[in-house]
Amino acid sequence: MxxxxxxRALAIALGAAMLAVACxxxxxxxxxxxxxxxxxxxxxQANFExxxxxxxxxxxxxxxxESTRDLTAVIKTRVAAxxxxxxxxxxxxxxxxxxxxxxxxxxxDGVLDMTALKQNYSQGWIDLGTYQGKLYxxxxxxxxxxxxxxxxxTFQAKGYAVPTNWDGMISLQxxxxxxxxxxxxxxxxxxxxxxxxxxxxxxxxxxxxxSGPTVYDNWVAGKQKWTSPEIKSAFxxxxxxxxxxxxxxxxGAIQIAAxxxxxxxxxxxxxxxxCYMHNQASFxxxxxxxxxxxxxxxxxxxxxxxxxxxxxxxxxxxVAGDSWGLFHDSxxxxxxxxxxxxxxxxxxxVKAGGKLSPNKQTPLDxxxxxxxxxxxxxxxxxxxxxxxxxxNMPADMRTAAWQAVLKFVQNQNNLDTILxxxxxxQATAYSS
Numbered sequence: 370m371x372x373x374x375x376x377r378a379l380a381i382a383l384g385a386a387m388l389a390v391a392c393x394x395x396x397x398x399x400x401x402x403x404x405x406x407x408x409x410x411x412x413x414q415a416n417f418e419x420x421x422x423x424x425x426x427x428x429x430x431x432x433x434x435e436s437t438r439d440l441t442a443v444i445k446t447r448v449a450a451x452x453x454x455x456x457x458x459x460x461x462x463x464x465x466x467x468x469x470x471x472x473x474x475x476x477x478d479g480v481l482d483m484t485a486l487k488q489n490y491s492q493g494w495i496d497l498g499t500y501q502g503k504l505y506x507x508x509x510x511x512x513x514x515x516x517x518x519x520x521x522x523t524f525q526a527k528g529y530a531v532p533t534n535w536d537g538m539i540s541l542q543x544x545x546x547x548x549x550x551x552x553x554x555x556x557x558x559x560x561x562x563x564x565x566x567x568x569x570x571x572x573x574x575x576x577x578x579x580s581g582p583t584v585y586d587n588w589v590a591g592k593q594k595w596t597s598p599e600i601k602s603a604f605x606x607x608x609x610x611x612x613x614x615x616x617x618x619x620x621g622a623i624q625i626a627a628x629x630x631x632x633x634x635x636x637x638x639x640x641x642x643x644c645y646m647h648n649q650a651s652f653x654x655x656x657x658x659x660x661x662x663x664x665x666x667x668x669x670x671x672x673x674x675x676x677x678x679x680x681x682x683x684x685x686x687x688v689a690g691d692s693w694g695l696f697h698d699s700x701x702x703x704x705x706x707x708x709x710x711x712x713x714x715x716x717x718x719v720k721a722g723g724k725l726s727p728n729k730q731t732p733l734d735x736x737x738x739x740x741x742x743x744x745x746x747x748x749x750x751x752x753x754x755x756x757x758x759x760x761n762m763p764a765d766m767r768t769a770a771w772q773a774v775l776k777f778v779q780n781q782n783n784l785d786t787i788l789x790x791x792x793x794x795q796a797t798a799y800s801s
Contacts, residue, residue: 401701402431406444407458407691410436412659416721423717424708430701438560441764448473453696456706461760461767462497462506465694469505475695476503480703481710494727497756498692509709510724511690512650513748514757515574515675518657519646520637522669529645535676539609545645546617553610554644555618555625556633557775565771566759567630568778570687571610571648573758575603578685579678582753589758591766591799595791601784606678608781615778619644622778631656638664648675650689651744655723666738674747684752689760690727766791766798 409417414436421432435454437443441464447453448468459465468474483504487495490508498506517538524531529545532538545552557568577585580599587593588600595601615621619636620628634653636643638661647653657670664670677683695706708714712730719726719735725745736742748754759767773787 400429401699402433403456403699403702403705404454405432405434405456405458405705406440406447406454407434407436408438408440408460409458410438412655413723416655416718416723419721420709420714420717424705424714428701428704430704432705438563442562448696455695455697455699455702457694457696458509458691459506459694460689460691460757462692462756463761463763463767465506465692466500468694468696469500469503473696474505475698476505477507477695477706478504480695480698480706481507482707486710489728489730491727491729493754506692506694507706507710508690508692508727509715510718511688511727511748512652512725513744513751514570514650514687514689515648516651516653516672516744517646517648517675518634518637518653518670518672520642520669521667521671523637523642523645527645531673532676533673535678538676542610542617542646546612550642551617551619551644552646553618554633554636554647555611556628556630557625557778558627558629562768563771564626565774567633567649568607568774569759569770570650570757571607572603572774573687573755574648574675574685575606575678576600576758577687577753577755578675578682579603579606581679581682582685582755585755585758589761591762591795595788595795596785601788604777604784604788608777608784611778611781613781615781622780625778626775632660635660637670651725651741652723654740655721658722666740671740672744682753684750686747686751686754687757688748688751688754689757763798766794769794769798 407417414434418434421434424430425432440459441461444453444457444459453473465474481504494508495504498504498508529541532541542552555568557565559566576588576599579602584593584599593600611617615625618625630649634647634649634657637645637647654666654670657664674686677685693706693709695702712728715726715728716731716735718724719731720737722737722741725748733742733745736745759770762770769791773791776787777784
């Protein structure tokens with residue numbers, strides 16, 4: 370889907386009903402229980418539970434949270450069995466759109482104050498949640514992709530300059546490689562069928578900034594062949610990052626496939642460093658600090674935006690987030706969803722780090738450090754913003770794309786075969 374993010378993309382306040390919740394009025398909400406299903410675990414789960422606590426304390430509503438890494442499979446099984454959660458936070462809008470088409474979701478136009486939502490959310494985020502003219506999804510927290518993380522201390526010690534364009538980044542990569550160390554940390558492990566998605570983030574950014582939004586949109590919609598020159602070129606461009614036999618990434622193909630995306634950036638902080646650059650979305654900072662408690666933003670880690678491949682598409686970035694879908698309509702579930710779209714709720718996780726708010730009311734001062742504040746500012750200054758491509762593809766296509774990333778890393782010489790197989794999946798995935 371094509372959209373532009375404008376204005377200060379920070380939080381919202383949703384009118385008098387939610388002001389009552391924010392002020393601690395439990396009478397209006399009434400008792401009840403709400404079941405919530407999402408992927409967040411570990412520190413992310415702790416942050417979400419911190420968001421839920423004031424809501425439960427103030428309303429008397431109990432929220433039961435369930436975490437799963439196989440969210441797509443679990444939620445499809447439960448919907449088919451007639452036992453979905455009340456509310457689900459899902460990272461791929463296509464899945465919830467599918468449920469909307471099956472009349473499994475509650476339209477949110479009558480649940481949320483749409484006048485306030487339109488005043489406080491950029492239209493692009495509302496469009497993303499709209500299916501056949503009705504709102505079925507809404508976002509609370511989002512992330513900006515295409516950020517290259519580095520350790521300023523090691524850059525300074527080595528005399529490395531932060532690149533400002535693609536050629537400069539390639540020159541820096543080659544400079545690092547010439548000293549006998551690996552320029553990049555890459556980790557593609559996520560768990561089960563999700564393995565490979567971190568590598569697909571490279572491809573999304575490259576397709577968008579190398580070939581532009583029209584090609585990107587057609588690719589998402591299944592109208593752009595994987596074997597087309599534009600998509601093939603994105604793989605080969607990523608191949609120049611990985612290097613021959615993945616020699617530019619720490620540990621090569623075996624290490625890349627075995628390393629979790631959560632810990633793959635830890636090599637920035639080892640002595641000596643295992644790598645010097647790491648491409649990951651804005652959320653990664655919470656994993657940096659949980660894995661390496663002594664590191665601090667700005668002094669120990671910083672970022673530069675992944676440079677544009679083509680100046681023709683300057684300022685292009687991929688964004689992502691978890692959208693809420695309402696499966697069971699109840700007073701308690703409505704109150705929770707309304708709360709999750711307020712500035713008060715979103716600011717709790719924003720202050721904890723690792724998340725950006727997709728609305729206009731959260732003050733920049735709520736961001737806990739200069740880097741998260743800079744990420745938020747970069748998000749709203751993005752000139753061409755597109756939602757995560759594979760998250761918007763049908764499930765079969767998405768899984769095949771992530772598996773193709775793993776196969777490409779294993780042997781870049783097999784690219785033509787890999788792309789031909791993706792074309793075969795594409796031919797059927799969009800018709801089911």
